[in-house]
Amino acid sequence: MKLLHIDSSPLAANSASRELTRRAAAQWQAAHPNVEVEYLDLVADAPSHLAHDSLGFRLGIAAEGLTDAQQGENALSEKLVSQFLAADVVVLGAPMYNFSVPSQLKAWIDRIAQAGRTFRYTEKGPQGLAGGKTVVIVSTRGGAYGDASVMDHQESYLKAVLGFFGVTDIRIVRAEGLAMGDAGKAQGMEAAQRAIQALTPEAANEGQAALRA
Numbered sequence: 605m606k607l608l609h610i611d612s613s614p615l616a617a618n619s620a621s622r623e624l625t626r627r628a629a630a631q632w633q634a635a636h637p638n639v640e641v642e643y644l645d646l647v648a649d650a651p652s653h654l655a656h657d658s659l660g661f662r663l664g665i666a667a668e669g670l671t672d673a674q675q676g677e678n679a680l681s682e683k684l685v686s687q688f689l690a691a692d693v694v695v696l697g698a699p700m701y702n703f704s705v706p707s708q709l710k711a712w713i714d715r716i717a718q719a720g721r722t723f724r725y726t727e728k729g730p731q732g733l734a735g736g737k738t739v740v741i742v743s744t745r746g747g748a749y750g751d752a753s754v755m756d757h758q759e760s761y762l763k764a765v766l767g768f769f770g771v772t773d774i775r776i777v778r779a780e781g782l783a784m785g786d787a788g789k790a791q792g793m794e795a796a797q798r799a800i801q802a803l804t805p806e807a808a809n810e811g812q813a814a815l816r817a
């Protein structure tokens with residue numbers, strides 16, 4: 605089993621989502637000791653925004669027809685999409701920034717949204733090709749929006765795009781209200797911790813022990 609652990613918060617050591625993805629990944633590992641963990645830091649290693657040289661994967665042009673820069677960009681997109689497809693579980697740190705996700709996370713999605721890899725077009729419409737995996741969205745927010753708000757272009761966006769890729773097992777670990785005073789923040793983090801424990805109920809206790817160690 606492969607677990608892909610992704611962070612996208614620029615807040616470094618102060619990041620709430622980085623703390624929570626670390627706990628979620630540790631707990632999953634405690635429940636599945638044979639899991640192989642790969643880590644992707646989308647801030648330290650940010651894929652650039654799509655630009656003329658990086659759109660080649662959409663056209664399927666043979667490498668000979670491409671410049672070195674274009675080949676390099678395609679290789680990066682290929683690395684990211686194959687890494688995502690290979691994962692059985694993805695723990696995805698996704699803070700709310702300006703009602704949506706950090707642009708590094710959007711840039712990653714732009715790289716892995718590839719016809720023929722994560723989805724394909726059929727006569728009956730688009731079909732996802734990345735089913736069969738679990739994605740844990742670790743959602744952090746300054747305000748509190750709950751499950752369904754017109755202000756939310758973060759969780760709702762991620763659920764839509766992952767659903768488009770064929771992912772049906774999407775779980776939300778949410779810490780919200782982080783800007784609402786110390787008590788609000790503590791409440792938000794506790795709710796997220798409960799959601800993390802519910803991810804692998806059989807191993808919640810071992811996970812806690814591993815974290816204390």
Ligand code: FD5
Pocket residue numbers: 613614615618619620621622699700701702703704744745746747748782783784
């Ligand atoms: P993680 N929350 C919202 O609810 N909404 C947003 O649109 N946009 C945009 C940015 C940032 C935060 C430090 C809060 C938002 N947030 O990164 C964000 O979701 O993993 C949470 O912080 O921790 C969450 O914890 C929205 C993110 O996950 C945002 C650009 C940064 C945004 C309606 O919807 C701590 C710094 C900050 C912070 C911060 C900041 C906020 C908060 C903590 S720290 S918090 N809140 N550093 O610890 N902007 O110093 O690293 O939410 O009170 O916990 N900055 N922001 C906020 C820094 O910037 C909250 C609500 C709303 C809008 C914004 C500065 C200088 C330097 C380094 C760092 S809203 S330097 O009005 O409700 C909008 O090195 O000295 C140059």
